[in-house]
Amino acid sequence: MSLISKLIQEDINNDSELEILYKEQGEKLEFAIAIVNLRKDIGWSQVELDQKLKVPQTTIETIENGDVLPTMSLLRSIADVTGKELRISFV
Structure with a gap:
């Protein structure tokens, strides 16, 4: 177990409500990484993707900063404008 994992587990042991917050932040990070990688693979900037999606410039x-989770609707739109297939799986 890594040091960060140990620290997180200690936090959770001290305050069980933190488990939900850590899980939510982990989900945000996973989406952020996936979208950054997709965008870089196709060579688009954040602004270019925003423009293609016709959403506000900071969406x-x-x-990607992990501030918000994307909606299913936005994920479908990202797949459409990038020519990719959206897949969601339970592991």
Whole structure:
């Protein structure tokens, strides 16, 4: 177990409500990484993706910063404008 994992577990042991917050932040990070990687693979900037999606200029920035989770609707739109297939899986 890594040091950060140990620290997180200690936090959770001290305050069980933190488990939900850590899980939510982890989900935000996973979406952020996926969208950054997709965007870089196709060579688009955040602004270009925002423009293609016809959303406010900071939409992708806030997702990639881990500030918000993207909606299913936005994920479908990202798949459409990038020519990719959206897949969601339970593991």
